[in-house]
Amino acid sequence: MSVSKEEVQAVLQKISLPDGGDLISRDFVRALSIREKNVQFVIEAPNPDIARLMEPLRKMAEAAVAQMDGVDSVQVALTAHDSAPAPKSAPPSLKIGGHPKPQAGPMKVAGVDRILAVGSGKGGVGKSTVSSNLAVALAKQGRKVGLLDADIYGPSQPRMMGVNKRPASPDGKTIIPLEAHGVTIMSLGFMLEEDKPVVWRGPMLMGALQQMLTQVQWGDLDVLIVDLPPGTGDVQLTLCQKTELTGAIVVSTPQDVALLDARKALGMFDQLKTPVLGLIENMSLFHCPKCGHEAHIFGHGGVATEAEKLGIPLMGALPIDLDTRLAGDGGTPIAAGDSDMAQAYAQIASGLVRGGMA
DSSP, X not given: OOOOHHHHHHHHTTSBOTTSSBTTTTTOEEEEEEETTEEEEEEEESSHHHHXXXXXXXXXXXXXXXXXXXXXXXXXXXXXXXXXXXXXXXXXXXXXXXXXXXXXXXXXXXXXXXXEXXXXXXXXXXXHHHHHHHHHHHHHTTOOEEEEEOOTTSOOHHHHTTOOOOOBOSSSSSBBOEEETTEEEEEGGGTSOTTOXXXXXXXXXXXXXHHHHHSBOOOSEEEEEEEOOSSSSHHHHHHHHHBOOOEEEEEEOSSHHHHHHHHHHHHHHXXXXXXXXXXXXXXXXXXXXXXXXXXXXXXSSHHHHHHHHHTOOEEEXXXXXXXXXXXXXXXXXGGGSOSHHHHHHHHHHHHHHHTTOO
């Protein structure tokens, strides 16, 4: 006559665990089955680390049941609730891009003193290059700097800053940002495959921006630089209306077509009551590395003229530079070095610090 489940459980109840209780009271026994005189069950530990320590206990349980009258064979498996050890920092299980949560009005970002939005009216003017280099230049001057890549359709900061890891999350809600070149960084590009397009409507864009502002543990920052997408769309509206901004910096190239769109960006910030702190003229001129000749490929002085007309400071004029492009593609912004271009970004950063804007 075979034994019953209750009899087997009574035997297992006598096997004590090192940290208190027994196999039955701690609910470690699973899938107990008895077929004729063959007994099978599983001992399931809370996690793989504990399971590795429980092999002697498994053998003890197997031997105790094997000695029972009416038992011919015993099979005891040892497993864990998790099939593999959990990493110390699991990837965030966040749904990025959901609808934004309601909020009463513009909010501060926890731990962040100042927020600077870097925008442009059109793409291709080097706004992201300026954002990354300006962040690194400010960090070199001792400022605690964050860089938020809010260019959700085309996040380029992971490449430019040389970071390709996935951020960690201790609880599936809070995001631990990454760091490179002395700058704390967050980008939607960290959460997606590099070649995967973002095909989202406005509410998802606004929700993603809200998450990256409020769920990221930015720490204590002197300044957070937000690299905006081109144009005057939902992301810009959300940032200006829902966040307490210190101000905006508009990047443009000198030619008339770029200035037409830059004026739209300036008009948007004015309409949203976000102060424009200054203009940066990018791709201002080209220095021939062989003969030293200067060529104004995109025209000359257009941004300076616009700044003077509007009464807005011209923060700097940056030339077209091959090393700047190579540095960005290589993941180490040119501002991290000590070249002439690095000094140009350092001057812009110094102006922001002296003016209390960073």
